[in-house]
Amino acid sequence: MRVAIDIRKLHDYGIGTYLRNLLRQLARIDGDTEYVLLQAPGDRGLAEPPGPNFRRVTVSAKPYSVGEQLSVPFHLARLSPDLFHAPHYVLPPLVPCRAVVTIHDCIHLVFPQYLRSRLAHVYARTMFRSAVHRARRILTDSEASKSDILRFFDVPASRVTVIYAAVDDLFFEERPEAELARVRERYRLQRRFVMYSGNVLPHKNVERLVEAFALLRRGGRDDLELVISGSDGSRYSSLRRAVHRHDLHAHVRFLGYQPVTTLAALYRLADVFAFPSLYEGFGLPPLEAMASGTPAVVSNVSSLPEVVGDGAVLVDPRRPRDIADGIRRALEDAGLRETLRVRGLARARSFSWAASVGRTHAIYREVVAGGG
Numbered sequence: 001m002r003v004a005i006d007i008r009k010l011h012d013y014g015i016g017t018y019l020r021n022l023l024r025q026l027a028r029i030d031g032d033t034e035y036v037l038l039q040a041p042g043d044r045g046l047a048e049p050p051g052p053n054f055r056r057v058t059v060s061a062k063p064y065s066v067g068e069q070l071s072v073p074f075h076l077a078r079l080s081p082d083l084f085h086a087p088h089y090v091l092p093p094l095v096p097c098r099a100v101v102t103i104h105d106c107i108h109l110v111f112p113q114y115l116r117s118r119l120a121h122v123y124a125r126t127m128f129r130s131a132v133h134r135a136r137r138i139l140t141d142s143e144a145s146k147s148d149i150l151r152f153f154d155v156p157a158s159r160v161t162v163i164y165a166a167v168d169d170l171f172f173e174e175r176p177e178a179e180l181a182r183v184r185e186r187y188r189l190q191r192r193f194v195m196y197s198g199n200v201l202p203h204k205n206v207e208r209l210v211e212a213f214a215l216l217r218r219g220g221r222d223d224l225e226l227v228i229s230g231s232d233g234s235r236y237s238s239l240r241r242a243v244h245r246h247d248l249h250a251h252v253r254f255l256g257y258q259p260v261t262t263l264a265a266l267y268r269l270a271d272v273f274a275f276p277s278l279y280e281g282f283g284l285p286p287l288e289a290m291a292s293g294t295p296a297v298v299s300n301v302s303s304l305p306e307v308v309g310d311g312a313v314l315v316d317p318r319r320p321r322d323i324a325d326g327i328r329r330a331l332e333d334a335g336l337r338e339t340l341r342v343r344g345l346a347r348a349r350s351f352s353w354a355a356s357v358g359r360t361h362a363i364y365r366e367v368v369a370g371g372g
Contacts, residue, residue, distance in 0.1 A: 001033045001368055004081040004097075006072065008040040008063050013199060013230060013257070014104065015088055017284060018165060022087070025357030027051035033364075036079050038072065064123075068092060082368045089124075091131040098367050101135040103128070105281025105303075106148040107203060114202045129153060136367045139163050139360065141282035144303035163359050164307075165282045166351035168260065171291040175265050183265040187255060193225040194327055195270035195294075197263065197285040198277075200231040200239055205276045205299070205317050207242045212276070212323035214246035221328065229255045229266055230285075267292035272330045275299065276317040283307050287351065290344030295330040295337050297323065311340065311347035 007023070009015040026035065027050035035054045040062075049056055059075055061067035073094035076084055084091075086101045108115055108124035115121045132138055132153045138160045140146050146160050183189070194213065200206045206228065213226045226248070243252045258266065267273065273289035273296045283304045286296045290311050298304050300314040308314075313336075315326035329336055 002081045003083045004036040005085045006038045021353045023050045089131050090127045099135045100137045101131045102139040104141050105145050109152050111203050142303035145281040163356050164351050166353040167287045167291045167348050170264050171288045191225050192271045193227045194272045194274050195227045197229045203278045205278045208320050209276050210242045211320040215324040226252045229258050267294050270294050272327050276323050287348045291348035293341050295340040297326040309347045311344035
């Protein structure tokens with residue numbers, strides 16, 4: 001069996017995490033299948049493929065470009081795989097073999113106003129429709145996302161399979177005290193802090209988190225900082241204005257994208273992790289915080305209650321006061337903090353990349369054999 005996988009988004013935050021774990025686990029469980037990885041030009045010369053049965057082919061076209069509609073099918077026609085796995089919602093119509101697509105969420109359909117233009121919305125909807133109708137099997141990250149796919153598109157529920165993501169083992173591991181001290185010193189984290197990790201696109205609702213943080217400080221918690229990791233907030237003028245409107249520029253820290261080891265240390269240093277997103281296909285950062293033993297305050301919408309279970313404080317993400325109250329409870333109630341630590345760790349451990357990729361691999365074989 002020969003399987004081609006598009007890994008051009010290997011270094012993205014969410015899809016990149018999915019791809020890295022997919023490849024790592026496939027290398028562990030399958031030494032017979034030939035895997036052909038369609039990589040971006042910038043990945044040429046980087047780390048070796050995960051196993052001897054993996055090889056890489058460079059595709060020059062960028063994801064979400066017109067060029068990939070021709071270049072990806074061209075490479076696949078030359079490589080003659082039995083199956084192509086598209087790890088996001090773009091599956092070019094001319095793909096010449098059976099295909100599996102992973103649709104992590106329907107954010108562009110739920111919140112079209114966050115796309116750059118009307119043309120971008122038309123492109124996204126067209127690509128979604130093409131992918132769901134052409135793929136032999138649609139994989140998605142949660143029951144909430146499956147419901148969205150079935151709501152937007154007329155496809156049989158049997159063709160949509162929920163396969164949960166999981167937490168990297170690194171986040172469960174205690175970090176050395178010397179490493180924690182280095183990270184604390186490097187970023188001058190001398191006070192207690194609330195942490196957010198992820199991008200700061202509008203649906204992530206970080207502006208309301210800033211407003212909730214302002215309410216906390218005005219309510220007596222002026223010992224706190226807010227640390228935002230994962231994106232450069234200076235790129236988003238509305239978020240920057242929110243910080244200055246509440247006179248918080250000295251108390252809100254934008255750290256940008258961090259290596260996974262630094263991120264793991266930040267989770268363990270944080271007093272509370274807050275994630276008030278309006279929409280998630282899965283929502284990995286809360287599970288990473290829970291695996292690190294950090295109390296998490298999470299939105300009560302979309303897939304997030306499904307993912308965190310009873311391991312986090314759930315709040316209404318559209319009410320800054322509710323977000324602030326949830327953070328305050330997680331900071332000040334010692335019994336609740338311990339409950340969240342125990343339940344959060346157990347919940348995070350209930351998800352497994354080995355199990356998830358094992359199911360994905362089984363679907364590969366089923367589709368190649370003619371099922372799905």
